[in-house]
Amino acid sequence: MATIVVPSDLRDEVWRANRRLADAGLVTLSFGNASGVDRATGVLLIKPSGVPYDELTPGMLVAVALHDGRLVAGDMRPSSDLPTHLALYQRYPGIGGIVHTHSTEATAWAQAGRPIPAFGTTHADHFRGAVPVSRRLTTDEIDGQYELETGHVIIETLEAEDLDPLSMPAVLVASHGPFTWGPDATAAVDNAIALEAVAAMAFRTVTLDPDARPIADALLERHHRRKHGRGAYYGQGRR
Amino acid sequence: MATIVVPSDLRDEVWRANRRLADAGLVTLSFGNASGVDRATGVLLIKPSGVPYDELTPGMLVAVALHDGRLVAGDMRPSSDLPTHLALYQRYPGIGGIVHTHSTEATAWAQAGRPIPAFGTTHADHFRGAVPVSRRLTTDEIDGQYELETGHVIIETLEAEDLDPLSMPAVLVASHGPFTWGPDATAAVDNAIALEAVAAMAFRTVTLDPDARPIADALLERHHRRKHGRGAYYGQGRR
Amino acid sequence: MATIVVPSDLRDEVWRANRRLADAGLVTLSFGNASGVDRATGVLLIKPSGVPYDELTPGMLVAVALHDGRLVAGDMRPSSDLPTHLALYQRYPGIGGIVHTHSTEATAWAQAGRPIPAFGTTHADHFRGAVPVSRRLTTDEIDGQYELETGHVIIETLEAEDLDPLSMPAVLVASHGPFTWGPDATAAVDNAIALEAVAAMAFRTVTLDPDARPIADALLERHHRRKHGRGAYYGQGRR
Amino acid sequence: MATIVVPSDLRDEVWRANRRLADAGLVTLSFGNASGVDRATGVLLIKPSGVPYDELTPGMLVAVALHDGRLVAGDMRPSSDLPTHLALYQRYPGIGGIVHTHSTEATAWAQAGRPIPAFGTTHADHFRGAVPVSRRLTTDEIDGQYELETGHVIIETLEAEDLDPLSMPAVLVASHGPFTWGPDATAAVDNAIALEAVAAMAFRTVTLDPDARPIADALLERHHRRKHGRGAYYGQGRR
Numbered sequence: 001m002a003t004i005v006v007p008s009d010l011r012d013e014v015w016r017a018n019r020r021l022a023d024a025g026l027v028t029l030s031f032g033n034a035s036g037v038d039r040a041t042g043v044l045l046i047k048p049s050g051v052p053y054d055e056l057t058p059g060m061l062v063a064v065a066l067h068d069g070r071l072v073a074g075d076m077r078p079s080s081d082l083p084t085h086l087a088l089y090q091r092y093p094g095i096g097g098i099v100h101t102h103s104t105e106a107t108a109w110a111q112a113g114r115p116i117p118a119f120g121t122t123h124a125d126h127f128r129g130a131v132p133v134s135r136r137l138t139t140d141e142i143d144g145q146y147e148l149e150t151g152h153v154i155i156e157t158l159e160a161e162d163l164d165p166l167s168m169p170a171v172l173v174a175s176h177g178p179f180t181w182g183p184d185a186t187a188a189v190d191n192a193i194a195l196e197a198v199a200a201m202a203f204r205t206v207t208l209d210p211d212a213r214p215i216a217d218a219l220l221e222r223h224h225r226r227k228h229g230r231g232a233y234y235g236q237g238r239r
Numbered sequence: 240m241a242t243i244v245v246p247s248d249l250r251d252e253v254w255r256a257n258r259r260l261a262d263a264g265l266v267t268l269s270f271g272n273a274s275g276v277d278r279a280t281g282v283l284l285i286k287p288s289g290v291p292y293d294e295l296t297p298g299m300l301v302a303v304a305l306h307d308g309r310l311v312a313g314d315m316r317p318s319s320d321l322p323t324h325l326a327l328y329q330r331y332p333g334i335g336g337i338v339h340t341h342s343t344e345a346t347a348w349a350q351a352g353r354p355i356p357a358f359g360t361t362h363a364d365h366f367r368g369a370v371p372v373s374r375r376l377t378t379d380e381i382d383g384q385y386e387l388e389t390g391h392v393i394i395e396t397l398e399a400e401d402l403d404p405l406s407m408p409a410v411l412v413a414s415h416g417p418f419t420w421g422p423d424a425t426a427a428v429d430n431a432i433a434l435e436a437v438a439a440m441a442f443r444t445v446t447l448d449p450d451a452r453p454i455a456d457a458l459l460e461r462h463h464r465r466k467h468g469r470g471a472y473y474g475q476g477r478r
Numbered sequence: 479m480a481t482i483v484v485p486s487d488l489r490d491e492v493w494r495a496n497r498r499l500a501d502a503g504l505v506t507l508s509f510g511n512a513s514g515v516d517r518a519t520g521v522l523l524i525k526p527s528g529v530p531y532d533e534l535t536p537g538m539l540v541a542v543a544l545h546d547g548r549l550v551a552g553d554m555r556p557s558s559d560l561p562t563h564l565a566l567y568q569r570y571p572g573i574g575g576i577v578h579t580h581s582t583e584a585t586a587w588a589q590a591g592r593p594i595p596a597f598g599t600t601h602a603d604h605f606r607g608a609v610p611v612s613r614r615l616t617t618d619e620i621d622g623q624y625e626l627e628t629g630h631v632i633i634e635t636l637e638a639e640d641l642d643p644l645s646m647p648a649v650l651v652a653s654h655g656p657f658t659w660g661p662d663a664t665a666a667v668d669n670a671i672a673l674e675a676v677a678a679m680a681f682r683t684v685t686l687d688p689d690a691r692p693i694a695d696a697l698l699e700r701h702h703r704r705k706h707g708r709g710a711y712y713g714q715g716r717r
Numbered sequence: 718m719a720t721i722v723v724p725s726d727l728r729d730e731v732w733r734a735n736r737r738l739a740d741a742g743l744v745t746l747s748f749g750n751a752s753g754v755d756r757a758t759g760v761l762l763i764k765p766s767g768v769p770y771d772e773l774t775p776g777m778l779v780a781v782a783l784h785d786g787r788l789v790a791g792d793m794r795p796s797s798d799l800p801t802h803l804a805l806y807q808r809y810p811g812i813g814g815i816v817h818t819h820s821t822e823a824t825a826w827a828q829a830g831r832p833i834p835a836f837g838t839t840h841a842d843h844f845r846g847a848v849p850v851s852r853r854l855t856t857d858e859i860d861g862q863y864e865l866e867t868g869h870v871i872i873e874t875l876e877a878e879d880l881d882p883l884s885m886p887a888v889l890v891a892s893h894g895p896f897t898w899g900p901d902a903t904a905a906v907d908n909a910i911a912l913e914a915v916a917a918m919a920f921r922t923v924t925l926d927p928d929a930r931p932i933a934d935a936l937l938e939r940h941h942r943r944k945h946g947r948g949a950y951y952g953q954g955r956r
Contacts (some may be wrong), residue, residue, distance in 0.1 A: 028906055028911070031842075048953065051953070095841070102914070104917050105921065108921030108925060109925065119414065175935075176837055177721055177839065200343050204347030206925070212351050216381065219376065219414060236315055275564075360580070361509065361655065361657065433507065439582050443681055447684070448590040455617070597892065599892065675745050679821055683828040684921070687830070691830070696856040696860060714793070
């Protein structure tokens with residue numbers, strides 16, 4: 001079988017993505033992880049398991065094959081959440097980066113089993129509707145291939161509401177925490193940061209008014225389209 | 240048509256204003272923007288769209304003409320919120336700087352559709368009464384010139400309560416977030432920082448006592464006058 | 479009249495006290511102030527009015543005479559809260575430093591008009607019982623010598639409950655915020671930091687249990703005596 | 718009696734553990750303390766009493782004999798909480814490090830007298846079930862050997878629920894705050910950081926849903942076993 005070469009810019013991007021999780025206060029101790037893939041070479045790079053973020057170097061990232069998870073490069077064990085990442089990459093070809101955190105505000109909604117309502121434009125800029133929460137895993141799923149089943153329940157959650165993963169780049173896994181993704185690892189981190197921000201705002205919003213109304217559909221669409229798709233006019237048009 | 244020269248001290252002030260938003264934790268990713276104007280030359284300087292704050296240099300700021308928004312200098316696209324800024328500058332000659340953020344605590348009140356009550360002297364030092372929240376935009380307004388209509392609804396909100404924009408330098412736009420302003424960009428940022436602080440205090444105040452009483456009118460006036468107008472005796476008299 | 483010399487170690491301590499307020503996140507913009515006195519020379523040093531903390535130098539501190547507030551040294555205007563400080567120093571000879579902030583958590587209790595209950599040992603280590611909140615000032619007091627009346631209402635609050643200012647080194651002024659003090663400016667800042675911490679804990683405690691019970695009297699006394707008075711056995715005995 | 722030599726790596730680890738408490742924002746002023754023991758030499762190293770964390774040097778740590786608390790090395794007074802630490806080390810041979818803080822979120826639960834429910838996997842990764850809260854100490858216990866009785870009530874709390882201290886490395890002491898521990902001082906700090914994180918998440922969870930359900934038993938066990946015991950597959954297998 002031919003050797004898979006890990007693109008050096010992917011290694012750099014995934015390393016930066018992991019470091020940004022720590023800098024943004026989304027991860028504590030060694031919780032969480034970021035990964036990225038190069039579809040051309042079929043390689044996935046992910047954080048090694050249990051390594052504190054301030055000790056992480058680009059060379060520690062673990063490379064596996066995207067189609068079967070076989071180790072390609074690296075001396076360390078990959079994140080134990082690798083099967084979750086693989087399931088999502090394999091199901092959704094448009095995804096190039098995935099992030100998992102236990103960030104405080106988003107995890108609270110996951111623990112309460114409540115979707116995060118789309119209360120404002122900050123939310124609409126990143127997520128086209130309420131951020132869904134998965135069902136709880138069954139005992140069989142937990143006792144079986146737990147991390148793979150976590151990937152399956154994320155996919156099930158998106159499909160149950162017919163959601164496009166690039167318009168809804170986040171799911172809260174019940175009793176666990178958020179997974180986010182995007183076209184690349186940088187975008188996945190952006191979405192993890194945005195999710196934590198909207199979770200914090202939504203917590204205060206429902207405390208101030210338990211019956212707060214979601215954003216109007218027209219405004220949700222307007223803000224989402226400002227940033228995404230053909231009519232986007234936010235930013236410098238570099239993406 | 241004569242060339243408009245952008246005053247270099249304005250460029251410096253607006254750049255610093257944008258950086259202070261990030262340093263104060265009021266903005267995340269590339270959310271938000273600060274602008275400033277020079278009334279003598281009729282120029283408005285604003286943050287370019289979608290640029291992260293730590294990459295922003297003074298030279299990236301975009302200059303437009305105050306009377307019609309025409310590009311005067313700069314290689315980048317201006318913030319998509321430019322029409323909101325223009326509407327406010329054109330309506331209120333006393334305003335020299337405007338800030339827009341999605342800061343967590345103030346945005347929560349905007350999302351809940353509740354004005355922020357004037358509960359204490361911190362509030363009174365900056366805002367002469369409850370900080371108002373706009374009505375929601377109509378679908379026609381959202382689907383039309385959305386950013387311009389956002390400016391119009393801010394003006395409508397101030398005028399409905401007969402508020403002087405220099406005594407009430409903030410409006411919460413419903414389902415969106417706060418806009419603040421002041422005589423210059425520095426003051427606009429000060430007001431954005433103060434607004435976030437009073438929003439955080441007010442959230443805790445209404446949680447501790449849902450029927451908390453606003454500050455007495457006499458105290459509101461006293462604190463406002465300590466800092467503003469002819470009888471001001473706070474500070475070193477430099478402004 | 480003889481010249482009053484400002485002790486240089488007092489200048490250094492008061493400057494450090496003001497800087498610590500900013501470093502501890504208790505003050506925003508130019509809110510708040512710290513002062514200290516030297517009883518031997520009868521001098522009071524206080525922050526100048528309206529100066530941002532990161533621009534403050536020791537030489538900017540304003541020196542006034544403790545018995546009448548007359549300017550002794552300094553080129554700047556003293557904090558507008560000077561009359562509050564003077565009233566407290568003149569009434570309580572044991573006080574050597576005073577701090578005023580608008581710190582978020584403590585101010586929320588002041589705005590809600592609720593004393594902060596003594597829920598735990600963190601509280602007891604610094605404050606011998608619930609931290610009291612003053613009555614609201616009358617319109618006459620507000621329209622008259624407002625800052626002096628603020629000092630009077632703090633004293634009235636302590637005396638109404640027969641509190642020793644060194645056992646209860648904090649009062650919340652209603653609709654305003656906390657004042658703290660201590661034997662010197664360093665201790666006054668310590669108490670301001672401790673007050674913000676216990677206010678944050680108490681907010682969460684009453685949210686978790688609206689009927690939470692205060693600490694047992696015996697434990698309140700035990701912890702207070704661990705740190706204060708003849709039987710103190712906390713620390714290195716340096717004070 | 719033979720001289721006890723303090724292992725230099727223990728001194729370094731305990732010093733780092735104390736500094737990490739400050740860096741992680743778990744301690745304010747001189748609150749809190751970390752200790753560690755070397756079972757072979759029978760020595761316990763602990764923070765000196767009342768020393769601010771940024772002034773702490775490795776040489777200031779106080780060494781005492783593990784079996785009787787007699788001073789072995791050091792010029793300073795040990796933390797006043799030393800008897801609590803001694804009681805736990807003597808009762809549980811598997812413990813190598815202990816941490817005490819007054820961290821805001823965990824202390825709020827201790828003050829409310831509520832155990833922290835196991836709402837999610839972050840919790841399960843560190844604590845095998847709800848983190849228990851002790852009963853209140855009696856007046857006799859408070860007036861007697863208070864710090865020793867604090868150790869006894871922690872042990873009583875663990876034993877009442879038949880908890881293994883290495884599976885439940887934390888107890889909230891009512892009206893006081895959290896104690897955490899682990900195989901060494903580093904692990905004890907990790908658990909203090911994790912406890913503060915889960916306390917913050919749980920506060921938001923019960924605010925969002927007062928009837929939120931704890932994590933399923935199977936998931937609690939799965940996550941705990943991912944990190945602990947023979948079947949552990951999280952991390953690099955270095956521990």
